Amino acid sequence: MTIGIIGSGRVGATLGKRWAQAGYTVLFGVRDPDAEKVRALLAEAGSNACTEHIEDIPRRTSAIVLATPHPALRAVIAQMGNLRSNILVDCTNPISPGLRLTVGHSSSGAEQLAGYVGGTPVVKAFNTMGFETMADPDFNGITASMFLCGDDDTANRTVANMAEDIGFDAVITGPLKHARYLEPMAMLWIEMAMGNEHGRDTAFRLLRRGQATGR
Numbered sequence: 001m002t003i004g005i006i007g008s009g010r011v012g013a014t015l016g017k018r019w020a021q022a023g024y025t026v027l028f029g030v031r032d033p034d035a036e037k038v039r040a041l042l043a044e045a046g047s048n049a050c051t052e053h054i055e056d057i058p059r060r061t062s063a064i065v066l067a068t069p070h071p072a073l074r075a076v077i078a079q080m081g082n083l084r085s086n087i088l089v090d091c092t093n094p095i096s097p098g099l100r101l102t103v104g105h106s107s108s109g110a111e112q113l114a115g116y117v118g119g120t121p122v123v124k125a126f127n128t129m130g131f132e133t134m135a136d137p138d139f140n141g142i143t144a145s146m147f148l149c150g151d152d153d154t155a156n157r158t159v160a161n162m163a164e165d166i167g168f169d170a171v172i173t174g175p176l177k178h179a180r181y182l183e184p185m186a187m188l189w190i191e192m193a194m195g196n197e198h199g200r201d202t203a204f205r206l207l208r209r210g211q212a213t214g215r
């Protein structure tokens with residue numbers, strides 16, 4: 001499976017490296033393929049990863065991971081043009097510079113995104129933990145949960161598999177409107193991570209009675 005990643009900062013680079021190392025083909029859609037940080041990223045990601053023009057990402061990939069600042073989403077979607085049979089994986093959080101959610105209660109950033117792209121399936125995922133946990137979801141033998149939601153069951157399952165393949169406990173929470181709760185959940189994580197008591201090296205885990213908690 002080929003994964004496109006738009007945004008090769010902390011989130012995009014971390015996830016892309018993990019998927020490339022797990023055997024996926026990863027195309028990073030970047031604005032400047034000659035940038036030093038992009039060259040360094042490709043060197044670390046290995047032979048399964050390369051760069052691609054953002055416009056060509058939909059044609060060459062099936063899942064497209066959106067890991068830009070939330071305000072850039074509309075421009076990125078416009079630049080990609082015609083989405084084909086792609087799944088959009090929305091990792092963004094609609095947070096203003098003052099660390100406040102800019103969408104909520106009766107909608108979410110993910111639902112707004114779905115409104116820009118017609119019938120293309122959108123899955124909200126990888127937004128409720130820090131990029132450090134994306135690099136290593138194992139906490140002393142207990143794996144972090146990766147909560148996701150979306151309206152297309154097949155797309156949800158595909159993204160759950162992508163999460164499991166890099167070591168997450170994937171939790172399909174339900175329809176895309178659950179992003180109204182996953183985005184504030186990210187805000188809770190951020191507030192806790194910024195405080196002195198918890199820090200960034202923390203993650204949420206769903207416990208299920210009657211099942212072993214581990215991998």
Ligand SMILES: NC(=O)c1ccc[n+]([C@@H]2O[C@H](COP(=O)([O-])OP(=O)(O)OC[C@H]3O[C@@H](n4cnc5c(N)ncnc54)[C@H](OP(=O)(O)O)[C@@H]3O)[C@@H](O)[C@H]2O)c1
Nearest residue numbers: 007008009010011031067068069070072092093127130131
């Ligand atoms: N950091 C975390 O731990 C974390 C955790 C969960 C979710 N998130 C969310 O994930 C998203 C990315 O966060 P991040 O920390 O990875 O950000 P980041 O390190 O600042 O990286 C942002 C990336 O987006 C690219 N970008 C910005 N505008 C673009 C545009 N118009 N077209 C194409 N690419 C564009 C940047 O490209 P250039 O290099 O060309 O500038 C950069 O590669 C955010 O929405 C954030 O809320 C972050």
